[in-house]
Amino acid sequence: MTDTKNPGEKTVGVGQGGQGGKTLTLKRPVEQGVVRQSFSHGRSKSVVVEKVKRRVLGPGDKPEAPAAAPAAPQASAPAAPQAPRPAQPARPAQPQPQPQGGRPPLRTQPSPGANLSSPRPAPQGSRPGGVVLRTLTEEEARARTAALQDARLREAEERRIAEEEGRRRAEREAREKVEREAAEARKREEDARRAFDEEAKRKSEQEARKRFGEDAAAASSAASPAPSRPAQPAAAAPAATTAAAPGAPRVATPRSAQMDTEEDDRRPVRRGPGGAPARPAAPAKPTRPPAGAEKNRGRLTVVTAQSGDDERQRSVASFRRRTQRMSGHRQVETKEKIAREVTVPETISIQELANRMAERAVDVIRLLMKQGQMVKITDVIDADTAQLIAEELGHSVRRVAESDVEEGLFDTADTAEELVSRPPVVTIMGHVDHGKTSLLDAIRKANVVSGEAGGITQHIGAYQVTSPLGGKITFIDTPGHAAFTAMRARGAKVTDIVVLVVAADDGVMPQTIEAINHARAAKVPLIVAINKIDKPDAKPERVRSELLQYEVQVESLGGDTLEVEVSAKAQTNLDKLLEAITLQAEVLDLKANPDRVAEGTVIEAKLDRGRGPVATVLVQRGTLHVGDIVVAGAEFGRVRALIDDKGANVTEAGPSFPVEVLGFNGTPEAGDRLAVVESEARAREITDYRQRQKREKAAARSATVRGSLEQMMSQAKTAGRKEFPLIIKGDVSGSVEAIISSLEKLGTDEVQARIIHSGAGGVNESDVTLAETAGAAIIAFNVRANKEARDAADRAGIEIRYYNIIYDLVDDVKAAMGGLLAPVNRETMLGNAVIKEIFAVSKVGKVAGCLVTDGTVERGQHVRLIRDNVVIHEGKLATLNRFKDAVNEVRAGQECGMSFENYQDMRAGDVIECYRVEVVQRTL
Numbered sequence: 001m002t003d004t005k006n007p008g009e010k011t012v013g014v015g016q017g018g019q020g021g022k023t024l025t026l027k028r029p030v031e032q033g034v035v036r037q038s039f040s041h042g043r044s045k046s047v048v049v050e051k052v053k054r055r056v057l058g059p060g061d062k063p064e065a066p067a068a069a070p071a072a073p074q075a076s077a078p079a080a081p082q083a084p085r086p087a088q089p090a091r092p093a094q095p096q097p098q099p100q101g102g103r104p105p106l107r108t109q110p111s112p113g114a115n116l117s118s119p120r121p122a123p124q125g126s127r128p129g130g131v132v133l134r135t136l137t138e139e140e141a142r143a144r145t146a147a148l149q150d151a152r153l154r155e156a157e158e159r160r161i162a163e164e165e166g167r168r169r170a171e172r173e174a175r176e177k178v179e180r181e182a183a184e185a186r187k188r189e190e191d192a193r194r195a196f197d198e199e200a201k202r203k204s205e206q207e208a209r210k211r212f213g214e215d216a217a218a219a220s221s222a223a224s225p226a227p228s229r230p231a232q233p234a235a236a237a238p239a240a241t242t243a244a245a246p247g248a249p250r251v252a253t254p255r256s257a258q259m260d261t262e263e264d265d266r267r268p269v270r271r272g273p274g275g276a277p278a279r280p281a282a283p284a285k286p287t288r289p290p291a292g293a294e295k296n297r298g299r300l301t302v303v304t305a306q307s308g309d310d311e312r313q314r315s316v317a318s319f320r321r322r323t324q325r326m327s328g329h330r331q332v333e334t335k336e337k338i339a340r341e342v343t344v345p346e347t348i349s350i351q352e353l354a355n356r357m358a359e360r361a362v363d364v365i366r367l368l369m370k371q372g373q374m375v376k377i378t379d380v381i382d383a384d385t386a387q388l389i390a391e392e393l394g395h396s397v398r399r400v401a402e403s404d405v406e407e408g409l410f411d412t413a414d415t416a417e418e419l420v421s422r423p424p425v426v427t428i429m430g431h432v433d434h435g436k437t438s439l440l441d442a443i444r445k446a447n448v449v450s451g452e453a454g455g456i457t458q459h460i461g462a463y464q465v466t467s468p469l470g471g472k473i474t475f476i477d478t479p480g481h482a483a484f485t486a487m488r489a490r491g492a493k494v495t496d497i498v499v500l501v502v503a504a505d506d507g508v509m510p511q512t513i514e515a516i517n518h519a520r521a522a523k524v525p526l527i528v529a530i531n532k533i534d535k536p537d538a539k540p541e542r543v544r545s546e547l548l549q550y551e552v553q554v555e556s557l558g559g560d561t562l563e564v565e566v567s568a569k570a571q572t573n574l575d576k577l578l579e580a581i582t583l584q585a586e587v588l589d590l591k592a593n594p595d596r597v598a599e600g601t602v603i604e605a606k607l608d609r610g611r612g613p614v615a616t617v618l619v620q621r622g623t624l625h626v627g628d629i630v631v632a633g634a635e636f637g638r639v640r641a642l643i644d645d646k647g648a649n650v651t652e653a654g655p656s657f658p659v660e661v662l663g664f665n666g667t668p669e670a671g672d673r674l675a676v677v678e679s680e681a682r683a684r685e686i687t688d689y690r691q692r693q694k695r696e697k698a699a700a701r702s703a704t705v706r707g708s709l710e711q712m713m714s715q716a717k718t719a720g721r722k723e724f725p726l727i728i729k730g731d732v733s734g735s736v737e738a739i740i741s742s743l744e745k746l747g748t749d750e751v752q753a754r755i756i757h758s759g760a761g762g763v764n765e766s767d768v769t770l771a772e773t774a775g776a777a778i779i780a781f782n783v784r785a786n787k788e789a790r791d792a793a794d795r796a797g798i799e800i801r802y803y804n805i806i807y808d809l810v811d812d813v814k815a816a817m818g819g820l821l822a823p824v825n826r827e828t829m830l831g832n833a834v835i836k837e838i839f840a841v842s843k844v845g846k847v848a849g850c851l852v853t854d855g856t857v858e859r860g861q862h863v864r865l866i867r868d869n870v871v872i873h874e875g876k877l878a879t880l881n882r883f884k885d886a887v888n889e890v891r892a893g894q895e896c897g898m899s900f901e902n903y904q905d906m907r908a909g910d911v912i913e914c915y916r917v918e919v920v921q922r923t924l
C-alpha cells in the first residue's frame with residue numbers, strides 16, 4: 001500500500017497493488033487513463049494516469065496552457081513522426097527534485113528509468129494496480145514547459161531546415177537537368193555544325209574542281225556564278241556583324257542560297273533548348289549556328305563569341321588558299337617541263353647535277369633522302385645514282401667517260417675570218433757542239449744590239465726577235481731533242497720550223513740524223529744552218545751532200561729545204577737565217593685567232609723560291625690575260641702576273657708570244673698544254689681527272705714494262721692502224737739495213753712495218769723519247785741501251801728488245817704483226833673411250849662407266865659424244881674418276897667414270913672422243 005503524504009493529494013490508493021484492490025475515492029472525481037511505460041532492455045509497463053479536475057495552483061500559474069501546447073502541433077502535423085519527442089526532453093527534468101533534501105520520492109514505485117509518457121502534469125489519485133503520479137511542482141512545471149518550448153522551437157527549426165534543403169535540392173536538380181539538356185543541345189548543335197561544314201567544304205572543293213575543269217574563259221566570265229564566290233566574304237562580313245541582332249536580315253549570296261536549297265534536307269534543325277527555331281530571321285545561312293545554341297554554349301568568351309565568324313572567315317580564306325594553290329599547281333603543270341639531255345660523268349656533285357638538269361639541288365637531295373641517302377649539296381655521287389635521279393626528274397642521261405671532262409678544252413675551231421698571221425715558232429736542233437746555244441745567243445744578242453727595246457734581263461726559255469723582213473720570230477730557247485720530243489709526247493705541236501744546226505767542219509752526225517727524224521715525224525719543215533763557216537776547215541758542200549743521204553735536199557741542190565751558211569761566233573748571215581725563217585713561215589701561212597680564250601704550251605716550268613710555281617708558256621691561240629683561270633697538265637691557277645721575255649710585266653699575251661705565268665697552284669711540266677677555263681670548278685674537275693690519270697699511268701707503267709710489243713699490237717688493232725712503228729738500232733749499218741729489208745718484206749695489205757728511225761750504235765735516250773712519241777717499239781740488234789736510255793724506257797714504259805740472231809728478230813716481229821690477225825682454235829686429239837654402263841650418282845647425276853680404248857682421257861678437256869657415228873654432244877668433261885678417286889688422266893686399257901658438264905643423256909655403247917683445244921695466233 002502506497003500512501004501519499006503530500007498534503008495536496010486527495011486520493012489514497014488502498015489495496016495490495018493487485019488489480020482487485022479497492023480504490024478509495026474522496027469525493028473529487030478523477031479522469032484517469034492507462035499509459036504504457038517503456039523501459040530499457042525491452043521492458044514495459046502500463047501506468048494508470050489520473051487527472052484531477054481541480055487543483056490548487058500557485059499564483060500566476062497556468063498549468064493548462066503548456067498542456068494544450070503540445071497537443072496543438074500534434075493535431076496540426078499528424079503525419080509528423082516526431083510526436084513523442086516532447087516527452088523526451090522532460091527526462092532530464094525528472095531527477096531535479098532529488099537534490100532538494102527532505103522531499104519525498106514522487107512515486108510509490110520509484111523507477112530510475114521511468115519515463116513519463118504523458119506530457120500532462122496532472123495530479124493523479126492512486127488506483128488499484130496502477131501508479132499514482134503526484135502533482136508537478138511549479139518549478140517542475142516551468143522546467144517542463146521550458147523544455148517543451150525548446151523542443152517545439154527545435155522541431156520547428158529542423159522542419160524549416162529540412163524544407164529549405166528540400167527546396168534547394170529540387171532547385172539544384174532542376175538546374176542540373178536544364179544544364180544537362182543544354183549541354184546535349186549544344187553537343188547536337190556542334191555535331192550538326194561540323195557535319196554541315198564538312199559538307200560545305202566538300203561541296204566547295206567539288207565546285208572548285210568543276211570550275212577548273214571548265215573552260216578558262218567561262219571561268220573568268222562575270223556572268224557565271226563562279227566569280228560571285230570571291231564576293232562571298234564581303235557578303236558574309238555584314239552578316240557576321242549583325243549576327244547578334246536577332247531577326248536582322250541576312251545577306252545571302254547566290255552561292256549560299258544555292259547551297260541552302262541544296263542542303264536543306266541535310267541541314268540539321270538548329271533549335272534552342274526551348275525547341276523554337278534559333279534564328280528564324282536567317283534561315284538561309286548554313287555556316288552560322290543558331291543564336292539559341294550559342295547561348296547555351298556555356299562559358300562565353302570573346303573567342304567563342306566570334307568563333308562562328310572566324311569559322312566562316314577561315315572557311316572562305318581556306319577556300320581562297322586552296323583555289324590559289326590549285327591554280328598555282330595548275331600553273332606549274334602548265335609550265336611545260338623541259339626534259340633535258342644531261343651529261344653525266346663518272347662522278348658528279350649534287351650541285352653540278354642539279355645545274356645540268358636545271359633543277360633545284362634541294363629536290364635532288366630530297367630524292368636521295370627518299371632512297372635513304374643523306375647527302376649535302378657538295379657531295380659527289382656516282383654516275384648510276386646520278387642517272388637514277390635525272391630519270392626520276394624526267395630527263396635523259398648521256399653517260400660520258402671520265403676523259404670527257406676535257407671535252408671542248410682544246411682545238412675548238414675558228415673561222416677563217418677570225419684568223420690573223422702570227423709569228424713562227426722556231427726550235428734549234430743539232431748534234432752536240434755544233435753550236436746550237438751559240439747560234440741562239442748570237443741571234444738574241446744581235447737583235448738586242450740592233451736596238452730591241454728593253455734588254456735581256458732574264459732567261460725565260462723562249463724569246464722573240466724581229467726579222468729583218470719585218471714581223472716577229474719566236475725562238476724556243478731549249479735546244480735539243482729533249483724539249484722537242486717531250487712536247488710532242490704530250491701532244492703539243494709547238495714548233496713551226498726546226499733549224500737544223502750542222503757544223504760545217506764536222507758534217508752530219510748521229511744526232512743530226514735523229515733531229516731529222518724527229519722533225520720528220522712531227523711533220524715540221526727544216527731549215528739547215530751550216531754553222532762554223534768561219535772555220536778554215538769548214539766544208540759546207542760536204543754537209544749538203546751528206547744530208548741528201550737522209551732525204552734532206554737543200555735548195556742549192558734543187559731541193560725545197562732552205563739552207564743558210566752561218567757563223568754564230570762571227571755572227572755571220574744571222575739576218576739571212578732570220579729571213580729564211582720568215583720566208584718559210586710565209587709558206588706555212590701561220591695564222592691564229594687572237595680574240596678568243598688562250599691556249600698554249602708550257603715550254604718549261606720551275607718552282608721559284610720567291611714567286612712560287614713559274615711556267616714559261618707559249619701562247620698559241622687566243623690571248624692570255626692576267627686574271628684568267630688556267631689549266632696546264634694536272635695543275636691549275638689564276639694568272640697573277642704575266643712577264644715577257646724581257647722581264648716586263650704585261651697584261652696580256654697573244655699568239656706565239658712567250659710569257660712567264662705566275663699564279664699556278666703547282667708546277668706543271670714542260671710540254672703540258674695550257675687552256676683557259678671558265679671557272680675554278682671546271683679547272684679543278686680537269687686537274688683532278690689528270691692527276692688520277694697520272695697516278696694510274698705510273699702504276700700501270702711499272703706493271704707492264706715488258707711485253708709492250710704485244711700491247712702495242714693490240715693498240716694498233718683497236719685503233720685500226722695498219723702500221724707497225726719500229727726503231728731499229730744495230731751494231732753496224734749493214735745489219736741494220738738487212739733487218740729493215742727483211743721487215744719490209746713481212747708487210748701485207750693488212751699490216752706494214754714502219755721504220756721510224758734506224759741507225760748504227762747503242763740505244764740512247766733520244767731513241768726512247770722518239771719511240772714514246774711515235775708509239776714505236778725499239779729493236780736492238782747486237783747493241784745495248786745505255787743507262788739513261790734504260791731509265792727513260794722504264795719511265796715511259798717502252799720496251800727495248802734485244803736480238804743477236806736476225807731470224808729470231810724477224811720471227812718475233814712477224815708474230816707481233818700477225819697479232820692483228822684473228823686467232824684460230826686448234827684441236828689436238830687426246831684419246832677415245834667407250835661407255836660400258838651408266839650409273840646414277842647422287843649430287844653428281846649420271847656417270848658413264850667407260851673403257852679408254854686409245855690415247856688418254858684428261859679431266860677438264862673437251863669431249864665429243866658420238867652415237868652411231870653421229871656427234872650428239874660437244875662439251876667438257878666435268879669429272880674423271882678411277883674407282884673412287886678423282887684422277888687427272890686415264891690411259892688406254894683402263895676403266896674410269898666420267899661425267900659431262902651440263903649433259904646427262906649418255907648411253908652404253910656411246911663413244912667419247914677427248915681432245916684439247918688451243919687458241920692459235922695466226923701468223924703472217
Ligand SMILES: Nc1nc2c(ncn2[C@@H]2O[C@H](COP(=O)(O)OP(=O)(O)OP(=O)(O)O)[C@@H](O)[C@H]2O)c(=O)[nH]1
Binds near residue numbers: 568
Ligand atoms: N768557230 C766557231 N765556233 C763556234 C761557232 N759556234 C759555236 N762554236 C763553238 O762550238 C762550241 C760548242 O758550241 P755550243 O753552242 O755550246 O754548241 P751546242 O750545240 O750548244 O752544244 P751542246 O749544248 O753541248 O749541245 C763552243 O765552243 C762554241 O764556241 C761558230 O760559228 N764558229
